[in-house]
Amino acid sequence: MKIQVSELIVKYMERLGIEYIFGMPGAHILPVYDSLYDSSIQAILAKHEQGASFMAGGCARASGKIGACITTAGPGATNLVTGVANAYADKQALLIITGETSTHIFGKGGLQESSGEGGAIDQDALFKGITRYNKVVERTDYLANLLNKASNILLSPNPGPVLLSFPFNVQKELVDDSILNRIKTKPRSYTVPDESQPVAALTELMLQAENPVIVAGYGCIKSGGQAVVTELSEMMHIPVTTSLKGKGAICEQSAYSLGSLGVTSYGNAYQYITEKSDLLIFLGAGFNERTSYLWDENLMDNKKIAQVDIDEDQLEKVFKADVAIHGDIKEIVAEVLARIKANGKPVKKHNNVASTLKALHVNKIEQDADVFEARFPLIAKFYQLLEKNFSEGIQIFDDNIIFAQNFFNVSTGNRYHPNSGVSSLGNAIPAAIGARFAEAKPTFAILGDGGFQMCCMEIMTAVNYDIPLNIVMFNNATMGLIRKNQSQQYNDRYINCDFTNPDYAFLAKSFGIDYLRVDKEADLDTVFDKTDFHNGTNLIEIMLDKNTFPNYVTKR
Numbered sequence: 001m002k003i004q005v006s007e008l009i010v011k012y013m014e015r016l017g018i019e020y021i022f023g024m025p026g027a028h029i030l031p032v033y034d035s036l037y038d039s040s041i042q043a044i045l046a047k048h049e050q051g052a053s054f055m056a057g058g059c060a061r062a063s064g065k066i067g068a069c070i071t072t073a074g075p076g077a078t079n080l081v082t083g084v085a086n087a088y089a090d091k092q093a094l095l096i097i098t099g100e101t102s103t104h105i106f107g108k109g110g111l112q113e114s115s116g117e118g119g120a121i122d123q124d125a126l127f128k129g130i131t132r133y134n135k136v137v138e139r140t141d142y143l144a145n146l147l148n149k150a151s152n153i154l155l156s157p158n159p160g161p162v163l164l165s166f167p168f169n170v171q172k173e174l175v176d177d178s179i180l181n182r183i184k185t186k187p188r189s190y191t192v193p194d195e196s197q198p199v200a201a202l203t204e205l206m207l208q209a210e211n212p213v214i215v216a217g218y219g220c221i222k223s224g225g226q227a228v229v230t231e232l233s234e235m236m237h238i239p240v241t242t243s244l245k246g247k248g249a250i251c252e253q254s255a256y257s258l259g260s261l262g263v264t265s266y267g268n269a270y271q272y273i274t275e276k277s278d279l280l281i282f283l284g285a286g287f288n289e290r291t292s293y294l295w296d297e298n299l300m301d302n303k304k305i306a307q308v309d310i311d312e313d314q315l316e317k318v319f320k321a322d323v324a325i326h327g328d329i330k331e332i333v334a335e336v337l338a339r340i341k342a343n344g345k346p347v348k349k350h351n352n353v354a355s356t357l358k359a360l361h362v363n364k365i366e367q368d369a370d371v372f373e374a375r376f377p378l379i380a381k382f383y384q385l386l387e388k389n390f391s392e393g394i395q396i397f398d399d400n401i402i403f404a405q406n407f408f409n410v411s412t413g414n415r416y417h418p419n420s421g422v423s424s425l426g427n428a429i430p431a432a433i434g435a436r437f438a439e440a441k442p443t444f445a446i447l448g449d450g451g452f453q454m455c456c457m458e459i460m461t462a463v464n465y466d467i468p469l470n471i472v473m474f475n476n477a478t479m480g481l482i483r484k485n486q487s488q489q490y491n492d493r494y495i496n497c498d499f500t501n502p503d504y505a506f507l508a509k510s511f512g513i514d515y516l517r518v519d520k521e522a523d524l525d526t527v528f529d530k531t532d533f534h535n536g537t538n539l540i541e542i543m544l545d546k547n548t549f550p551n552y553v554t555k556r
């Protein structure tokens, strides 16, 4: 049967399991919107295309499925850039559909033309560096191949954004719907290559080590490896630290949790690794600037290194490993566990862990308490109450990062999504909205007042679609991180960091959402007593002093 290309695109997305597509229409993409009218996919109208791309990213993060967004040509597409860049850096599966002027107009100066011809902007070139695949689809005879290529990227264990731009006339062309049967829309089952040798070597390394430490990353969570990693840690008494994105890979309240590893953290994990550890086992964790303390060699010195990652490109990217295994973390760790159990020898217990952790804890209280807790009592208490009231079942999108990294112990039943990718301010609110569409659980966006003002109109997207949302905003009337740097590194020469805030109570009222202000600790008890975190849309404003800086030490 013949169907329009616009309908084929929508059916392709349905088969990919896409339930929501975030965007904004324009004349050049209306045929696809018209096909969405009859689809099971719900089209969500954002306030700005950047918001739409962040929502699609949040939806993908929460659901583990493909996120999707749709815009018109020209400014619709250019407004997507930061969200797409974020998904690219974060290796998120994002399908972006954009419109384009009809091909017979190319090069003549069409309205919003983005063909790159005759002085028009070149959308293809613009997105080249931030997509895994990017195509202006000018003809239909290779549609099956082209969509298969898109599927291969979107469904791979290491995906990225795919942008398909359809000229207006192409969207309305007729094609045979049998094309759909030639397109892959389910992930290939991933079989671990024959890893028996490296897995045996990894098991042996672990049995030999006196003080191994697991560095768990987001790859652990993506593979669903939390339970096996926890079992391994508890069975062998191995402490676990995580990258920021890996927070929650094991329960951070666990006796074996060293908290997160990285420049803005307390430094327990750093201390344990540099002073005690003789084996580091990286499980789906990158070793970026933040996690590695700028690739501090003390972390690697005098110890063996093992690494497991499903992304082959991550293996030995920035360090040399004694054992490097390309494979699914859950499967590999399960295999290691089975081998250790079958080993016959008694399982080695690393008995000094508890006392070392205790010593570090004392250390932490003595050295760091005034660095963080005492300086930010309201935020510390907020996270304590959050943990107490929600031991599981919430998802958090956090643009601020520094406070949560230190104050918030993530349990395996909660999901914490720090603003990673390109670390763009303005991500938390739309990403949380996208996630709340995918997952009906209490959802939090946590961010500063600077970031809030970048994306706050998207709150109305939540309101328009009855999406419950909890926004926690830190009001310090400044770009705090910038002010801190200008104070500490530029002799208090403040430039372009401070600003005057609107009255957020009125703002919330105008949006029709609930509002609570926190000036003192007792106000937080009221917040947790009164707020409907499940079904309400709430703005919680926490007042901070602009001259109180999170005084983390970058190197120890």
Ligand SMILES: Cc1ncc(C[n+]2csc(CCOP(=O)(O)OP(=O)(O)O)c2C)c(N)n1
Pocket: 400, 423, 424, 425, 426, 447, 448, 449, 450, 451, 452, 474, 476, 478, 479, 480, 481, 482
């Ligand atoms: C899109 C974007 N622009 C600029 C920056 C650089 N930047 C990092 S933190 C920061 C200040 C954030 O201020 P605010 O959101 O109020 O948080 P605070 O540090 O005050 O808690 C800025 C401008 C960024 N990360 N993203």
Ligand SMILES: [Mg+2]
Pocket: 448, 449, 450, 474, 475, 476, 477, 478, 479, 480
């Ligand atoms: Mg601020």
